[in-house]
Amino acid sequence: MEFLQYFSAVLTPASLLFLGIGTIGGLILGATPGLSPTMAVALLIPFTFRMDPAQGLILLGAAYTSSVAGGAVSAILLKIPGAPANIATALDGYEMAKKGQAAKALQMCFVSSAIGGVIGILVLIFLTPLLAAWALGFGPSHLFWIAILGVTIIGTLDARSVVKGLLSGAMGLWIATIGYDSIQGVERFTFTEHLDGGVNVIAALIGLFAIPQIIEMLEGGRTRKTIEVLAVERHSIWASTREVFSKLRALGIGSVVGTIIGLIPGAGGQIAGIVSYDQTRKFSPNRDRFGKGESEGVVAAESANNAMVGPSLVPLLTLSVPGSPTAAVLLGGLLIHGIFPGPDLFSKHAAVAWTFIDSMLIGQILMMVFGLYIARLAARVVLIPPAILAPAILVLAVFGSFAVQHSLSDVFVMLTLGLGMYFLEKVGFSAAPMVLGIILGPIAESNYVQGRIIAEAGDGIFAYFFTGGLNIALIALCLASVAYSVAMEVRQRRLARIEGGAP
Amino acid sequence: MSDQRPAASGLQQIVPAGLVVALALWVTWVSFAVDDPEPYLFPRLVSLVLLALSVALLVRALTGKTLTGAGLDGRTLKNVAPAIAVTLLYVFVLADLVGFYAASTAAFFTLVTLYDPAPHDEIETWLKRLAVTVGFMAVIAVLFTLVLKVQVPRGVLF
Amino acid sequence: MRKSIAILATMAALALAGAAFAGSYPERPVSLTVAYSPGGATDFQARIVTMVAAKKEYLGQPVVIINKPGAGGKIGWNYFASRASTDGYELAAYNVPHFIAQSIKFKTKYNINNLEPIANWGADPAVLVVNKNSPFNSVDDLVKYAKANPGKVTVSGAGLYVGHHIAFLQIQKATGVKLKYVPHKGGAPALKSVLGGQVMAGVNNLSDSYRSRANLKILAIADLQRDKQFLPDVPTFKELGYDVDDSSVNFRGIMVRKGTPKEIIDFLSARVVEMFKNKRVAKQMKIGGSPLRIMTRDEVIKMWKARQAFLQKLLADL
Incomplete structure (x- = not known):
């Protein structure tokens, strides 16, 4: 219960000020396409140079927490996820916004983010010593199977056509192999110099989601119509909160899956949202309403991607191993202040460490309060006429994709992928599985290659990838996921045949 | 929206499916026609999956079994063509040539003018469009250049 | 004109x-x-x-x-x-x-x-590290095992042709044993593989290894002199009789x-x-x-x- 002592340090006026700045800044940066939580934290580190360590870390912790939730704002309002973690949020969140429920979707998103986030940080506070060693136990073979588990979701992510879903995902996997391969350094599929650096995930995310959306907004030509939304329904915060708590299944699955995936170093919290979304859909009686504006989907995705925040710091704080890119950046933020994470962090720098963790806990609540406060206002974004909204998003997309690594090539790749996706969407392909492919490709490939090298020195590839409790458990999960999807597909076809309608 | 429109059918399904097959063939060819197979092990696997799925899609398209997607009609294409042209010119030509700010301002203003339903012959309309453009670009400048210190290409006109 | x-x-x-x-x-x-x-x-x-x-x-x-x-x-x-x-x-x-x-x-x-x-x-400088629970307590232990089991000792490092890999090549040449290099995407993931027991040893940065020293054994340093500031007790390869200089x-x-x-x-x-x-x-x-x-x-x-x-x-x- 040591963490309780340090709440007073967070509740001083100066600390609260930094907490507020970090939270609001994180929400804004997170909602901007191109600025992922990792970048938001990296951008804020120079500001902490001159602060005292505790306050600097309060700023960074608050920004990390709220930028993850900030990415949901653009996902819901514009169908443009602020970061890969928010892809699943866009699937149902945007459909809700189209029905005029933007305010409700945002309110539910912030409440479930805060619940998931608090659970994740409680795991960090109480279970770190237990889980740190367990998290490190994940090796290349396990991460490979986790990536494959992600791949099994691809086909059913967008329920309209399994073949096109899988094909979108496979194209994503191929796009991920463009550029230098990560191990040997050989150039692959680089037919123009703009592809030398490969396809950046963030640039691809912006292009694949934002560009089709922009063009679609302008499909009506010179009309006065807004994006199919006539009004934003008012929705009370209490009603939203009550609704979130009525979705206990989604909240539970989201928080648990988010926590587990967040713990595993190298798995990438990017897939926490999408895996929980998929699991929740499989267990939900309303599964047919997913993708059409089912609030359960938003709750599952957002509770998961915030639940991931706390656990993703477990290997960092106790073993000095950053498990995710954001954790790596935070490590830099800690080192600059002479704070070495490691087994003696909580004895040597107890005050700073606990203040940091407490500030993230309070930050979750503060993020929710701010989020709920701005929800109704932000929801009005959908009322901006398309003639202004579309060019605004276009300019943001160009600046955002450039900002990722100061690369004009990224902007070209972003637009090319985006224009391609506009036409592909017209014939039933979709962006989400393709982005998932781009995220999972490198995880699957590098772990396969590393595992193969290690296996060759040891007991052989079969033994390395297919034996051991964890491997077998993960393979069983993959098989279950595929079997379930096939069963659903068969059932749906049978239903479609009985109704005699078109598929 | 996509549910009310006629679904894409016929050529609109066959042509993209054919293009995807062509892409899959190219990827497969590149992956297998290399001297050192080591870096291409994963791409080979992906290319075979891509090839199998794309052929399956083409077969379904040819037999008229795949009907998802809203399709693209002539009127929609006519409406979006100017936007696509402006976007291409903006990103591929102007952004580097005249600098991000000049290109973005021009693209923004052009798109607002093209798609804003307000009458073109009133001075008030033009002032409003100009104000929106300048206001938005100011926000972008504050966020990216002042706060985030992003150094965008400057080109010939700043 | x-x-x-x-x-x-x-x-x-x-x-x-x-x-x-x-x-x-x-x-x-x-x-x-x-x-x-x-x-x-x-x-x-x-x-x-x-x-x-x-x-x-x-x-x-x-x-x-x-x-x-x-x-x-x-x-x-x-x-x-x-x-x-x-x-x-x-x-x-x-x-x-x-x-x-x-x-x-x-x-x-x-x-x-x-x-x-x-x-x-x-x-x-690069250092050679093994997990705290590893049976190897010195470079000699590792070399002896690798002599008996050529190519079986896995060593992680941050990618090909970076400092870690150069040190690995030098160590391999100086000890005359065959080891297996496992390239990673950076120093941090390479160190994680040592800490998690996925590889048997690792070549990594002095600074990062120093921070994780509670869970590692740092066997030797690939430099001309010991590091007096951070790791005064870790010998150089030269001291141990292996010809590995400061090239990495x-x-x-x-x-x-x-x-x-x-x-x-x-x-x-x-x-x-x-x-x-x-x-x-x-x-x-x-x-x-x-x-x-x-x-x-x-x-x-x-x-x-x-x-x-x-x-x-x-x-x-x-």
Whole structure:
């Protein structure tokens, strides 16, 4: 219960000020396409140079927490996820916004983010010593199977056509192999110099989601119509909160899956949202309403991607191993202040460490309060006429994709992928599985290659990838996921045949 | 929206499916026609999956079994063509040539003018469009250049 | 006649450019390309050593870090050597031996001849580490086991032809045993594999290994002398009787593209060395656990040439 002592340090006026700045800044940066939580934290580190360590870390912790939730704002309002973690949020969140429920979707998103986030940080506070060693136990073979588990979701992510879903995902996997391969350094599929650096995930995310959306907004030509939304329904915060708590299944699955995936170093919290979304859909009686504006989907995705925040710091704080890119950046933020994470962090720098963790806990609540406060206002974004909204998003997309690594090539790749996706969407392909492919490709490939090298020195590839409790458990999960999807597909076809309608 | 429109059918399904097959063939060819197979092990696997799925899609398209997607009609294409042209010119030509700010301002203003339903012959309309453009670009400048210190290409006109 | 006018005009323009430069460079923020991702050791140190750049006695303008990570640094350096401007507003961080080894081994757009060093700020030697629970307690234990089981000892490191890999090749050559190198995407994941027991040993940065020392055994250091500040008890390979020198030590510094005007190079190489010597920089580097080693432009030119010759020989033997 040591963490309780340090709440007073967070509740001083100066600390609260930094907490507020970090939270609001994180929400804004997170909602901007191109600025992922990792970048938001990296951008804020120079500001902490001159602060005292505790306050600097309060700023960074608050920004990390709220930028993850900030990415949901653009996902819901514009169908443009602020970061890969928010892809699943866009699937149902945007459909809700189209029905005029933007305010409700945002309110539910912030409440479930805060619940998931608090659970994740409680795991960090109480279970770190237990889980740190367990998290490190994940090796290349396990991460490979986790990536494959992600791949099994691809086909059913967008329920309209399994073949096109899988094909979108496979194209994503191929796009991920463009550029230098990560191990040997050989150039692959680089037919123009703009592809030398490969396809950046963030640039691809912006292009694949934002560009089709922009063009679609302008499909009506010179009309006065807004994006199919006539009004934003008012929705009370209490009603939203009550609704979130009525979705206990989604909240539970989201928080648990988010926590587990967040713990595993190298798995990438990017897939926490999408895996929980998929699991929740499989267990939900309303599964047919997913993708059409089912609030359960938003709750599952957002509770998961915030639940991931706390656990993703477990290997960092106790073993000095950053498990995710954001954790790596935070490590830099800690080192600059002479704070070495490691087994003696909580004895040597107890005050700073606990203040940091407490500030993230309070930050979750503060993020929710701010989020709920701005929800109704932000929801009005959908009322901006398309003639202004579309060019605004276009300019943001160009600046955002450039900002990722100061690369004009990224902007070209972003637009090319985006224009391609506009036409592909017209014939039933979709962006989400393709982005998932781009995220999972490198995880699957590098772990396969590393595992193969290690296996060759040891007991052989079969033994390395297919034996051991964890491997077998993960393979069983993959098989279950595929079997379930096939069963659903068969059932749906049978239903479609009985109704005699078109598929 | 996509549910009310006629679904894409016929050529609109066959042509993209054919293009995807062509892409899959190219990827497969590149992956297998290399001297050192080591870096291409994963791409080979992906290319075979891509090839199998794309052929399956083409077969379904040819037999008229795949009907998802809203399709693209002539009127929609006519409406979006100017936007696509402006976007291409903006990103591929102007952004580097005249600098991000000049290109973005021009693209923004052009798109607002093209798609804003307000009458073109009133001075008030033009002032409003100009104000929106300048206001938005100011926000972008504050966020990216002042706060985030992003150094965008400057080109010939700043 | 026309020709001479053209020459005259060019000369005038050059003179004007020179005059314009004399008083004003730099008149806007200067960028520093880092070929590794944010949070890595190079990125982290680059941010510290440039944090006082805006002071009048140094550059008088802030330095903005730009990350272009990928392929062990190749993406960032290829971009820099082929597309960066030569007006002094684009700097880059170098890592030796990484970029030199890559320029020998691969078709890269960079090599020591088209880049100009400005100054060196740090040096991070490679160390050989094993998990705390490993049966190996010394380099000899590891060598003995590897002799009995050739190719069975897995050793992690941050990618191919980076400092860790050079040290690995040297260790393999000096001990005469066959080991298995497992490249990772960076130093941190490579160290994670040692801590998690996925590999049997690892070659990693001194600074990162030092931080994780509670869960590691640090067997030896690939440098000419022991590190008195952080690891006074860890022997060098030379002390143990293995011929591994300091060729794998990761030198970090700042460079510009060839073709940058001499005035600018002179200006930078004078000011940047002073900036590295700043007291606040030294203090932050120290509390961050990062060893400083400041070298002037002339010293770096020599060091680059020496490494080039050495690596050419080492890599040709493979």
